[in-house]
Amino acid sequence: MATETFDKQKTIDLRQKHVGPSCKVFFSHDPIKIVRARGQYMYNEKDEKYLDCINNVAHVGHCHPDVVEAGTKQMELLNTNSRFLHDNLVLYAQRLQATLPEKLSVCYFVNSGSEANDLALRLAWQYTGHKDIITLENAYHGHVSSLIDISPYKFHQMAGAEASQHVHVALSPDIYRGKYREDHPDPATAYAENVKDVIEQAHEKGRKIAAFIAESLQSCGGQVIPPVGYFQKVAQHVRNAGGIFIADEVQVGFGRVGTHFWGFQLQGEDFVPDIVTMGKPIGNGHPMSCVITTREVAESFMSSGMEYFNTFGGNPVSCAIGLAVLDVIEKEDLQGNALHVGGYLTQLLDELKKRHPLVGDVRGRGLFIGLELVRNRDKRTPATAEAQDVIYRLKEQRILLSADGPHRNVLKFKPPMCFTREDAELAVDTIDQILTDLEKALGLHMHEAVISENGHSKRKEHSEENGLALDHTSNDSSHKHTGTIPHSKKTNKRLRT
Amino acid sequence: MATETFDKQKTIDLRQKHVGPSCKVFFSHDPIKIVRARGQYMYNEKDEKYLDCINNVAHVGHCHPDVVEAGTKQMELLNTNSRFLHDNLVLYAQRLQATLPEKLSVCYFVNSGSEANDLALRLAWQYTGHKDIITLENAYHGHVSSLIDISPYKFHQMAGAEASQHVHVALSPDIYRGKYREDHPDPATAYAENVKDVIEQAHEKGRKIAAFIAESLQSCGGQVIPPVGYFQKVAQHVRNAGGIFIADEVQVGFGRVGTHFWGFQLQGEDFVPDIVTMGKPIGNGHPMSCVITTREVAESFMSSGMEYFNTFGGNPVSCAIGLAVLDVIEKEDLQGNALHVGGYLTQLLDELKKRHPLVGDVRGRGLFIGLELVRNRDKRTPATAEAQDVIYRLKEQRILLSADGPHRNVLKFKPPMCFTREDAELAVDTIDQILTDLEKALGLHMHEAVISENGHSKRKEHSEENGLALDHTSNDSSHKHTGTIPHSKKTNKRLRT
Numbered sequence: 001m002a003t004e005t006f007d008k009q010k011t012i013d014l015r016q017k018h019v020g021p022s023c024k025v026f027f028s029h030d031p032i033k034i035v036r037a038r039g040q041y042m043y044n045e046k047d048e049k050y051l052d053c054i055n056n057v058a059h060v061g062h063c064h065p066d067v068v069e070a071g072t073k074q075m076e077l078l079n080t081n082s083r084f085l086h087d088n089l090v091l092y093a094q095r096l097q098a099t100l101p102e103k104l105s106v107c108y109f110v111n112s113g114s115e116a117n118d119l120a121l122r123l124a125w126q127y128t129g130h131k132d133i134i135t136l137e138n139a140y141h142g143h144v145s146s147l148i149d150i151s152p153y154k155f156h157q158m159a160g161a162e163a164s165q166h167v168h169v170a171l172s173p174d175i176y177r178g179k180y181r182e183d184h185p186d187p188a189t190a191y192a193e194n195v196k197d198v199i200e201q202a203h204e205k206g207r208k209i210a211a212f213i214a215e216s217l218q219s220c221g222g223q224v225i226p227p228v229g230y231f232q233k234v235a236q237h238v239r240n241a242g243g244i245f246i247a248d249e250v251q252v253g254f255g256r257v258g259t260h261f262w263g264f265q266l267q268g269e270d271f272v273p274d275i276v277t278m279g280k281p282i283g284n285g286h287p288m289s290c291v292i293t294t295r296e297v298a299e300s301f302m303s304s305g306m307e308y309f310n311t312f313g314g315n316p317v318s319c320a321i322g323l324a325v326l327d328v329i330e331k332e333d334l335q336g337n338a339l340h341v342g343g344y345l346t347q348l349l350d351e352l353k354k355r356h357p358l359v360g361d362v363r364g365r366g367l368f369i370g371l372e373l374v375r376n377r378d379k380r381t382p383a384t385a386e387a388q389d390v391i392y393r394l395k396e397q398r399i400l401l402s403a404d405g406p407h408r409n410v411l412k413f414k415p416p417m418c419f420t421r422e423d424a425e426l427a428v429d430t431i432d433q434i435l436t437d438l439e440k441a442l443g444l445h446m447h448e449a450v451i452s453e454n455g456h457s458k459r460k461e462h463s464e465e466n467g468l469a470l471d472h473t474s475n476d477s478s479h480k481h482t483g484t485i486p487h488s489k490k491t492n493k494r495l496r497t
Numbered sequence: 498m499a500t501e502t503f504d505k506q507k508t509i510d511l512r513q514k515h516v517g518p519s520c521k522v523f524f525s526h527d528p529i530k531i532v533r534a535r536g537q538y539m540y541n542e543k544d545e546k547y548l549d550c551i552n553n554v555a556h557v558g559h560c561h562p563d564v565v566e567a568g569t570k571q572m573e574l575l576n577t578n579s580r581f582l583h584d585n586l587v588l589y590a591q592r593l594q595a596t597l598p599e600k601l602s603v604c605y606f607v608n609s610g611s612e613a614n615d616l617a618l619r620l621a622w623q624y625t626g627h628k629d630i631i632t633l634e635n636a637y638h639g640h641v642s643s644l645i646d647i648s649p650y651k652f653h654q655m656a657g658a659e660a661s662q663h664v665h666v667a668l669s670p671d672i673y674r675g676k677y678r679e680d681h682p683d684p685a686t687a688y689a690e691n692v693k694d695v696i697e698q699a700h701e702k703g704r705k706i707a708a709f710i711a712e713s714l715q716s717c718g719g720q721v722i723p724p725v726g727y728f729q730k731v732a733q734h735v736r737n738a739g740g741i742f743i744a745d746e747v748q749v750g751f752g753r754v755g756t757h758f759w760g761f762q763l764q765g766e767d768f769v770p771d772i773v774t775m776g777k778p779i780g781n782g783h784p785m786s787c788v789i790t791t792r793e794v795a796e797s798f799m800s801s802g803m804e805y806f807n808t809f810g811g812n813p814v815s816c817a818i819g820l821a822v823l824d825v826i827e828k829e830d831l832q833g834n835a836l837h838v839g840g841y842l843t844q845l846l847d848e849l850k851k852r853h854p855l856v857g858d859v860r861g862r863g864l865f866i867g868l869e870l871v872r873n874r875d876k877r878t879p880a881t882a883e884a885q886d887v888i889y890r891l892k893e894q895r896i897l898l899s900a901d902g903p904h905r906n907v908l909k910f911k912p913p914m915c916f917t918r919e920d921a922e923l924a925v926d927t928i929d930q931i932l933t934d935l936e937k938a939l940g941l942h943m944h945e946a947v948i949s950e951n952g953h954s955k956r957k958e959h960s961e962e963n964g965l966a967l968d969h970t971s972n973d974s975s976h977k978h979t980g981t982i983p984h985s986k987k988t989n990k991r992l993r994t
Contacts, residue, residue: 004584008582018590019586019605019798020604022799024580024806025579035574036575057808071572075569076560078539078560079557079782084530087503090512094515106517144612144615148619284576286814287783287809289783295827301517301519307520307521311553312783313784317782439773
């Protein structure tokens with residue numbers, strides 16, 4: 001067991017004294033102190049174990065020994081900048097390229113998803129000679145100033161904030177809560193037409209489009225899965241306007257979606273972005289990131305005459321770690337695991353939907369899944385407080401889950417990729433029980449909810465079960481666990497399938 | 498000896514294929530492949546040893562075992578984000594704070610100097626409600642788009658580039674080559690008055706100053722040491738205009754200047770910046786960085802309502818490494834070493850100046866030293882080609898040095914802080930010989946150069962000596978070693994003092 005330097009209260013006090021108050025902790029009224037982690041588990045200062053359903057950064061599992069070993073060996077040998085030749089850099093570039101369409105062949109190594117997306121903008125500006133960026137509603141692309149500009153998820157947090165002149169916000173292609181829904185005959189075309197409209201409106205103002213940027217699947221935006229064919233149609237409109245397509249894979253890349261290595265590949269083989277940005281899972285926690293683009297874009301960027309130098313980007317240690325992560329994904333077939341366990345988890349959540357009126361939607365690909373809670377299925381009223389309650393109650397049961405999206409009512413699953421069927425069952429059983437309690441307290445009944453759905457209501461007996469629980473307080477540190485809803489000791493024991 | 502995966506040519510070929518062509522290597526016509534490093538030495542694929550005079554990132558020495566051990570131990574235990582409480586984060590914040598004036602008490606942990614400077618701008622914009630930034634001629638503050646805007650060193654590389662509307666460029670406080678020189682009675686006041694003029698001109702256009710940003714000692718700008726008192730006077734003018742002062746310590750912090758831990762402290766105890774940004778040496782190569790500011794600025798930033806979250810920033814591994822770097826600096830008295838060895842190196846270079854007409858100026862603090870080469874001491878004509886020649890010839894002797902500044906004629910010393918007197922002697926002896934050869938070929942004689950100086954000309958016999966050598970091709974990859982100047986086999990053997 002790892003030891004503490006300070007007791008928890010002292011840690012909190014020092015943090016309040018010396019760490020920026022804008023930097024929030026999870027569960028602000030009772031934050032968690034974590035001292036060690038392994039695989040899909042994290043342990044607090046009392047050595048209590050939490051099931052981690054949220055840390056997509058610890059992609060191949062917390063503290064994976066192969067990754068630690070690769071980092072250690074290279075740290076002992078050499079860690080310097082990319083102005084010296086080194087095999088790790090070129091090996092890693094080659095390996096990353098091999099996961100992508102051939103056209104995406106030129107890499108830039110940087111330190112974070114934010115650095116990657118900022119560089120993607122610089123590449124687009126230089127290549128197109130245009131300035132304007134189209135982004136999606138609720139999008140989040142990073143914390144540096146150029147990215148706050150294109151992140152409605154962030155700039156909407158500021159009172160009276162509006163998009164900058166060069167930023168145009170298109171509809172989120174959300175077929176559950178967006179303008180065009182699952183009953184629309186062709187939401188892909190309809191949402192892409194909206195991008196076309198946005199382009200035309202920009203052109204009317206004399207502005208020119210440099211790029212469209214979107215996460216391949218929106219994460220902070222609420223686990224949104226764009227309809228297949230949407231990216232192809234958007235890319236056509238954007239390219240017709242002289243712009244390029246940036247696929248942000250920072251949250252969803254590296255096999256998480258199960259069927260494919262990259263999220264954008266869910267759209268079909270006929271879709272190739274002009275730039276792909278990577279981040280979070282790339283180094284299993286090590287600060288590193290990459291931008292990959294075409295030879296044409298890269299040559300254009302060079303033609304500006306400005307060198308690109310990134311002090312830490314592509315150093316031999318980062319590349320050794322990146323290579324080890326790729327090796328582990330392959331060796332342990334984590335993409336296959338994401339497909340199978342993710343599919344199973346989705347199936348379990350779909351079953352919850354049949355029994356729980358609070359569940360409005362279950363959507364996801366692989367181990368990237370959203371469970372959207374609603375107070376009313378017809379009106380799809382966001383169940384924001386209930387979602388917060390669920391994650392706080394899960395935390396009490398030592399399961400770490402977060403709620404996000406514009407209404408903070410979407411429970412987000414994005415666990416380490418070594419997540420198992422048993423982990424999925426434990427999480428779903430615990431949620432099942434919490435929802436049962438919540439619905440009882442709220443007086444919600446399934447028959448009311450299912451009138452407009454084709455699901456069927458069924459209830460089960462509850463019995464005692466060991467649970468774990470946790471959350472992500474998103475951007476509101478003032479959130480408090482209301483504690484108004486009684487918490488049953490009983491939990492649901494589903495028959496294992 | 499470390500082994501290669503590819504032979505050197507294959508590494509070069511793969512790099513050309515898969516790494517952005519804007520990412521330059523040192524010595525582009527014959528780059529160096531480095532496979533391991535230790536202390537102040539780097540080794541190529543043939544296990545040939547280079548003396549490293551340029552890698553200020555490998556601050557406490559390449560691959561310092563204490564730093565490697567700290568990183569390894571923490572990687573094995575936990576590497577996660579700062580939304581969980583962790584002692585390393587608060588311990589490290591506390592330790593960094595202790596090196597600074599008390600007022601600078603609130604930390605934000607990020608991944609690179611670029612992320613740090615971008616965040617500093619965001620803090621300044623929010624705190625002041627103003628938008629405009631004053632930067633110095635030849636300044637370089639990072640590679641993200643907001644920083645290219647305030648980096649004349651970068652944006653001047655683009656044909657026809659001008660400063661953005663919100664960016665104002667003040668004179669570099671360079672008393673050797675700038676507007677006010679060493680013969681000026683009060684260059685600190687004169688250069689600060691220029692900042693005041695810049696502010697007034699901005700005000701006339703209806704613009705408002707958010708911040709003045711400067712490296713505490715300009716690095717890429719040519720190893721410029723601002724006159725004492727300059728920062729105090731600038732800060733007064735900037736604060737009178739409602740702006741704040743950002744000291745960029747990315748290149749020069751952590752004891753490098755010898756007498757003090759931070760470069761800005763050279764200005765005197767009465768000077769306290771509003772924001773200090775850190776980077777390169779902070780993690781001895783590990784990608785990490787920090788912004789430290791006052792409680793007032795931090796509270797204002799929070800009041801915007803926008804959370805600040807940085808995925809990798811402040812993770813337990815980065816903080817463990819940062820703590821280990823501070824420990825080594827202290828345990829090995831590297832600040833003291835920088836003072837003594839740096840002083841000795843400056844003294845040796847001063848001696849070179851007495852004997853070599855090509856040496857126009859020697860300036861520096863601790864192990865941050867510039868040797869400015871000129872073709873004519875009266876006119877101070879930059880000896881750009883000669884400086885490039887020196888670094889290429891040093892490379893042949895396996896000594897790594899770079900040339901930078903607006904004219905790329907300033908040889909920059911910023912070695913790992915474990916640099917020794919013997920290393921200094923070796924570097925200076927080798928430079929001595931190279932300058933002798935160059936001057937001979939150019940027909941330069943000391944008596945011509947010293948007419949306007951008080952130095953005295955003396956020449957010495959040369960004898961055989963083992964040399965090392967190296968460089969940094971800066972931003973011009975098209976540079977080729979001209980090879981026009983004959984390279985003598987003889988080197989200078991100075992009497993050791």
